[in-house]
Amino acid sequence: MIWAFLNGFGLSLSLILAVGAQNAFVLKQGLRREFVGPLVAFCAASDAVLMGLGVFGFGALTRAVPAVAPLMLWVGAVFVFAYGLLSFRRAFAGGEALDPATSGKGSLRAALAFCFAITWLNPHVYLDTVLLVGSVAAQFDGARVAFWAGASAGSALFFVALGYGARLLAPVMAKPRAWQILEFLIGVVMVVIAAGLVLSAL
Numbered sequence: 001m002i003w004a005f006l007n008g009f010g011l012s013l014s015l016i017l018a019v020g021a022q023n024a025f026v027l028k029q030g031l032r033r034e035f036v037g038p039l040v041a042f043c044a045a046s047d048a049v050l051m052g053l054g055v056f057g058f059g060a061l062t063r064a065v066p067a068v069a070p071l072m073l074w075v076g077a078v079f080v081f082a083y084g085l086l087s088f089r090r091a092f093a094g095g096e097a098l099d100p101a102t103s104g105k106g107s108l109r110a111a112l113a114f115c116f117a118i119t120w121l122n123p124h125v126y127l128d129t130v131l132l133v134g135s136v137a138a139q140f141d142g143a144r145v146a147f148w149a150g151a152s153a154g155s156a157l158f159f160v161a162l163g164y165g166a167r168l169l170a171p172v173m174a175k176p177r178a179w180q181i182l183e184f185l186i187g188v189v190m191v192v193i194a195a196g197l198v199l200s201a202l
Helices: 002-016 021-032 036-055 060-064 068-093 108-120 123-173 176-201
Strands: none
Touching (some): 021 123, 021 176, 036 108
């Protein structure tokens, strides 16, 4: 049981450490100190559900209905690319709107809706969190619950550290120029992810 838990924990951390749309959004919200708790809880809960689907058998859907995978891939690519363009726009616009000390808060509903989209419309989530985690879990047939618990714990730990640890960078990010750089880097990451998705479909 402990071995299965540790394997799930380690696999989850290794998958989630890669920079992606969801991580970038949580980092940005953490720097702004906007709705960090609800967003961290949502991301951790979403990962737990998705990994549960993979561990306990939902991964078979894409094998049973092959058309689902490419459809999700193209929808995700378009969405991530659009997010990247918006980040570039904010980076080149500059100004006080990028300063967390002066910018007004958005609504919790809007933040959660956006987080839902970049989580559940991201094809990488289903390829990694569902299919990969599900395939690895198959070797722990008698300890799937422990494996899933470990994977969920790893995800939760990461998002808590990312969301609440981001504020340590607040002195640096108090400068609008720093926010411009962050927005630009996020834009680059998003466009690269979108390009990778398109290339994988060709």
